[in-house]
Amino acid sequence: MLALATLSRLTFAPTDHPAATDDWLVSTTAVSQYPTTFSLRPAPEPYPSGSQLLTLANGLVERTFFAGADGAFCTVEYRHLLSHQTYFRAIAPEGNITLNGTALQIGGCDGQPTGHAEFFTPEVYGPQLSAADDTLLLENISHAAPAALFDWQPGRRRAPSDVAWPPTGVHVTVNFRVPDAPRFAKLRAARVSVHYEMYDGMPVLRKWVEVSHAGSSSGGGSAGGGAGGGAGDAAAAADGSDDDVQKPLVVDTLNYEMLRAPNFGPEAMTIVQQQANNPTPFDQQPRGGNPSFPGRDFSLWFLDPDYDACCDHELHVTYTLFTFLIVGYTANKQFGGPTGPGALVHPGGTPFASLSVRTVLHDSTSSERQGLGVRMMHRKLAPQLLEQPVPFMIQDITSSAAMRLAVDQASDAGYELVIVGFGAAGWCGMCFGQLDNATFRGWFKGEVGYARSKGVEVSAYTLMQHNGWGESIPTAEQTLARDGVTRGPTACFATDWHATYRQAVLDFVTETGMGGLETDGQYAFASAPVALPGGHAPPCRWLCPPPPTAGTSRSRARTSRTTTTTTASPARGTTGSRQRSTSTGGSRASAATATASTRRAPTRTASAAPTSGTTPTPTPSATCRCGSSTRWAGCTSTTRRSTGCRRRAPSA
Numbered sequence: 001m002l003a004l005a006t007l008s009r010l011t012f013a014p015t016d017h018p019a020a021t022d023d024w025l026v027s028t029t030a031v032s033q034y035p036t037t038f039s040l041r042p043a044p045e046p047y048p049s050g051s052q053l054l055t056l057a058n059g060l061v062e063r064t065f066f067a068g069a070d071g072a073f074c075t076v077e078y079r080h081l082l083s084h085q086t087y088f089r090a091i092a093p094e095g096n097i098t099l100n101g102t103a104l105q106i107g108g109c110d111g112q113p114t115g116h117a118e119f120f121t122p123e124v125y126g127p128q129l130s131a132a133d134d135t136l137l138l139e140n141i142s143h144a145a146p147a148a149l150f151d152w153q154p155g156r157r158r159a160p161s162d163v164a165w166p167p168t169g170v171h172v173t174v175n176f177r178v179p180d181a182p183r184f185a186k187l188r189a190a191r192v193s194v195h196y197e198m199y200d201g202m203p204v205l206r207k208w209v210e211v212s213h214a215g216s217s218s219g220g221g222s223a224g225g226g227a228g229g230g231a232g233d234a235a236a237a238a239d240g241s242d243d244d245v246q247k248p249l250v251v252d253t254l255n256y257e258m259l260r261a262p263n264f265g266p267e268a269m270t271i272v273q274q275q276a277n278n279p280t281p282f283d284q285q286p287r288g289g290n291p292s293f294p295g296r297d298f299s300l301w302f303l304d305p306d307y308d309a310c311c312d313h314e315l316h317v318t319y320t321l322f323t324f325l326i327v328g329y330t331a332n333k334q335f336g337g338p339t340g341p342g343a344l345v346h347p348g349g350t351p352f353a354s355l356s357v358r359t360v361l362h363d364s365t366s367s368e369r370q371g372l373g374v375r376m377m378h379r380k381l382a383p384q385l386l387e388q389p390v391p392f393m394i395q396d397i398t399s400s401a402a403m404r405l406a407v408d409q410a411s412d413a414g415y416e417l418v419i420v421g422f423g424a425a426g427w428c429g430m431c432f433g434q435l436d437n438a439t440f441r442g443w444f445k446g447e448v449g450y451a452r453s454k455g456v457e458v459s460a461y462t463l464m465q466h467n468g469w470g471e472s473i474p475t476a477e478q479t480l481a482r483d484g485v486t487r488g489p490t491a492c493f494a495t496d497w498h499a500t501y502r503q504a505v506l507d508f509v510t511e512t513g514m515g516g517l518e519t520d521g522q523y524a525f526a527s528a529p530v531a532l533p534g535g536h537a538p539p540c541r542w543l544c545p546p547p548p549t550a551g552t553s554r555s556r557a558r559t560s561r562t563t564t565t566t567t568a569s570p571a572r573g574t575t576g577s578r579q580r581s582t583s584t585g586g587s588r589a590s591a592a593t594a595t596a597s598t599r600r601a602p603t604r605t606a607s608a609a610p611t612s613g614t615t616p617t618p619t620p621s622a623t624c625r626c627g628s629s630t631r632w633a634g635c636t637s638t639t640r641r642s643t644g645c646r647r648r649a650p651s652a
Contacts, residue, residue: 037058048126048130054067057081058199060080060203065174067138071137072107074093076120076129080203089260091108092259094174096255097254102187105134110128116306139177142175143173146168149166159384163386164380165383178190189213195207203373204358205359206357210352211343214347215245257359260324267365269360269361272357300326303321304323390416392417407451410454416457418457422520429461441512460516461518464502473490505517
């Protein structure tokens, strides 16, 4: 009877829609009707003594976490309060991460038997919850109000003036530390924070992960203190020196949401990922080779290997397939394996903030109502989409007369924004020839001022993957094709060279007073070069054994070839991160966070990059490395054969 009673929780039977006065989609007072609350209280029986329950709720949805005295932390309930349906099936980690080649779960609890993830019963499994092995341990919990992701004013460009920005709600930060076990000693300076935001008047939860390095930026001393000190330092001394601890952290892989949902979950939840650019590894691309079920053959919903692993497979197929939600830098059909992020985090430096995911829990399977719910979420959390400027394309800026003619026409016709378009005469698409030309910057600033006097803003086109047009991209700064040899034609976003370019573009926009920037062709997350200026870690998609030793038949067969190596300059920070703050609302996927000391491409010491027609082959001293783990990071197909590299099996 217990099993039957519990399974009844997993049946999705939408209730009648709430009255219009209470419906969050149409109520004008939804924000005040459904305020978000934060609760951290002692856990009742049957949970272990000394544990706590953390609950985020807003009258529409509620997510509850178990926080054990031993550092365990995991979701134990996630439900819609109006439809009375649970969207939680069984225990799972809050995420997982690989730091410098060491895999760790983010949170997670032992206590539910392996292979029995059909449902979670607190009365049965609650008393047994404890911290799992190889798991980052809970350090502390804090909460604050959400912060604005970007500067924006309600009412801008005829957007509604009654939109709350930043959105109101509660932002919870859950900080984790590395376990004290000696095998993790070299990572004892690592800190991982999981951020949750729930908003007033919406059945929406946003989540992302941040990685920081507690070491000293000066390179001296130990990363002790807090939960990482004391016994942790004593244990670390056996296996990790201070020099080891002071090394940068490489975020090799990261998943920032893991949820075992009930059978109806994929049909009643909308998963909205923050998009860096398109096409990217974060699109919901079909996963080839797996059994399909309508609506579940996407990379976000995975087959759960622990769903009733022992028996009754015929009872659960096919409706229970693909109910394990995993969001992050996961295996990807286009890229053939894990997609990073490959971020570097320096001691005392800027933390790395992941992309975020927004989960909308629906109270109905109606596609119309679900669509309206997603649109309302975007209106509240991305209000800049409500701006309605009327644009006018400019094709000639060879002189003030030509540009002002277009501005005058736009003003007379009621246009509010002029765009110096692709291929416009006199415009090089944000090339260094104009970005660094003080005379041109001054002239363009004057033209922007003239346009503003006419009530018109100025935007302009740039092809961000190139350095304008008419200028070449240094070969060593170009992306690496899948063959591991061919370069370009686009610039690699992970290099300091491109960070310098992005910053120069932003400086130009700020100095001239432009009101917009039209970007094209970002295509981030293409394969990076073998070695990157600034020490940025390239994406890793291959596992490699050590290269063959000298004298073997395999190495002798290619003695006529030599290996081209590249030496990267010291790192100056990572891109795509934000300043760390407990109350800050997430990662800013913007070029504005890129840092560079000069506008020109940084000096780089490197030998000639491989080109098509040459096939570099490893010597006994060569290695295929990404961060501290031995992986393929740019070898050719010939190199992979010679070293016995094999493709990594897709993993969650």
